[in-house]
Ligand SMILES: Cc1ncc(C[n+]2csc(CCOP(=O)(O)OP(=O)(O)O)c2C)c(N)n1
């Protein structure tokens with residue numbers, strides 16, 4: 080299925096001039112100053128706004144959810160549903176199924192797109208099964224992972240997204256064990272190999288790249304996924320004003336490359352001007368402070384090797400799939416056109 | 418008069434679901450309710466329903482998808498049992514507080530461990546405090562009738578509902594039942610008029626309610642839940658006007674002049690009625706109170722029947738660890754506190770994991786009651802029967 084979606088983004092000036100009433104996500108929430116989760120939501124929803132369809136957001140339990148929906152207030156100027164921690168993809172599946180049923184029965188004539196926001200805990204770990212199920216069934220949903228690499232809402236516990244050596248409250252840097260003993264799980268590849276039409280990685284520090292990817296994802300009537308690096312001042316330990324810079328550094332060190340996989344075709348979307356050594360990023364964050372002390376050089380080396388290895392993989396995949404993607408997205412046979 | 422058909426109860430349940438033609442069914446198989454899902458997916462595959470069928474990867478996702486669909490204003494159903502219901506537990510509570518009128522068919526089964534696939538009431542008992550309406554059927558006919566009634570009950574009450582029947586004993590039994598035409602069902606349940614939908618308004622659903630608001634949410638939910646009893650009665654009456662089969666929260670059998678009344682739920686009621694008939698013929702004043710509405714407890718209805726009895730024998734196909742009795746006994750015993758003079762009361766735990774209960778067991782319980790002291794006073798002991806000593 081060719082994707083003929085025309086990607087045009089609104090002008091920055093136009094976005095800036097929008098009144099509060101026209102903004103899908105409004106301020107006044109309780110996210111920490113400098114939290115990138117809110118920035119990500121703003122960018123995603125701004126890109127998602129369209130005359131063609133309306134948006135329904137489903138949110139997994141986590142920092143973003145608790146900080147934006149404290150009764151009787153809400154930051155959500157779009158329909159928003161939160162049920163629990165591990166089931167956001169399943170909840171979205173149900174809403175999407177209802178959409179198709181009501182459309183078919185003539186009880187609804189507005190078009191919708193579905194966007195899920197989940198943290199790394201709600202995506203890599205406890206919500207992994209529900210996510211995999213939803214991807215396999217082929218529902219239309221853009222699943223946005225805001226990856227702050229730990230369970231922040233409950234106080235910075237390690238997840239399978241936490242990088243090797245990072246200091247969290249359940250992988251504390253002790254005198255014997257130097258932070259998290261395991262490597263980070265590669266969620267993007269695992270998700271992509273569900274043979275879904277579109278998967279991408281982004282950072283809020285490159286908003287146009289991020290927003291273009293959102294538009295592309297939403298052009299598919301199927302499951303799509305974006306992993307977005309989400310700097311967390313509390314959990315990563317850096318001053319709030321540095322959050323965008325820290326995220327950019329993750330990109331510039333090639334730790335968080337910007338790429339997309341469209342129907343099995345890998346493409347690096349933005350290459351940093353110069354590759355920085357991993358220490359340039361590590362040194363900005365308190366969670367890695369112990370790694371830069373004498374005796375832990377081997378862990379830094381392992382992190383660097385993992386970065387190089389993954390980049391090498393990406394380049395090879397890009398080269399290999401240049402002419403032809405590894406798969407074609409096959410929507411369910413029952414998919415009706417809406 | 419409707420037409421009569423003979424089917425396994427599970428097939429009949431799927432047939433009832435197809436007549437309801439829900440907007441969304443998200444389901445996962447588990448013995449003994451698997452067939453409901455299988456049969457229903459045939460209706461889908463053959464284009465006999467307009468339902469969007471979501472074959473999810475777990476019961477947790479089944480109920481999550483059902484709840485999602487309900488927030489979108491869809492009429493939603495699923496089927497499960499035992500471990501499946503247990504896996505749903507977390508979301509059951511959220512569904513009731515979301516006031517989502519989801520209808521779930523449960524073929525009641527024992528809970529692991531040890532693993533056992535046969536019928537008892539531990540699964541529905543384990544979720545009795547989840548804020549769901551729980552109805553238990555005696556046989557295939559009542560199972561069918563309850564499933565049809567579940568839609569108006571849930572949608573008027575704005576609470577989710579479980580209609581259960583006993584695993585294997587009922588679920589896999591072929592019985593003759595009288596059914597409605599699909600058009601009659603559609604007319605009875607009416608078109609879905611959702612209270613709210615994410616497709617209509619910019620709603621924020623599933624908020625964080627802190628110390629300053631949580632308890633108000635819960636009190637409102639508790640108050641509205643108390644109104645369910647009257648809604649069940651009203652729908653049962655309307656259904657009776659349509660079918661001739663009138664339903665209440667309870668069913669009385671020979672209780673008016675009974676000295677000993679047995680309280681029972683589910684398929685055992687059928688066996689017990691036979692024993693009542695036999696013992697009546699022998700001149701014993703025994704009767705039966707069948708509980709149809711397990712949650713909320715129809716307290717006034719129960720007391721109105723039991724108040725004149727000398728002995729009340731409560732039969733539980735479930736138990737509580739370290740409680741004062743089985744789930745039914747606890748409620749009934751507490752309800753009876755309102756009486757100035759309590760009859761003799763005893764609790765019998767029986768039939769766990771599908772263990773057979775025979776007429777001889779039931780007769781023994783009645784005989785215990787007939788021997789019991791008359792007047793005020795009761796026996797809080799818990800006796801296990803149908804068990805090898
Ligand atoms: C079933 C269940 N287990 C545990 C929790 C507690 N809990 C709430 S949020 C959370 C961590 C969220 O982590 P993540 O998904 O990474 O989001 P973040 O808070 O980091 O943004 C946990 C463990 C829960 N709400 N539900």
Ligand code: SF4
Nearest residue numbers: 111114142311312313
């Ligand atoms: S703890 Fe981190 S993720 Fe949570 S609100 Fe604060 S900055 Fe954001």
Ligand SMILES: [Mg+2]
Nearest residue numbers: 198199229231
């Ligand atoms: Mg996190």
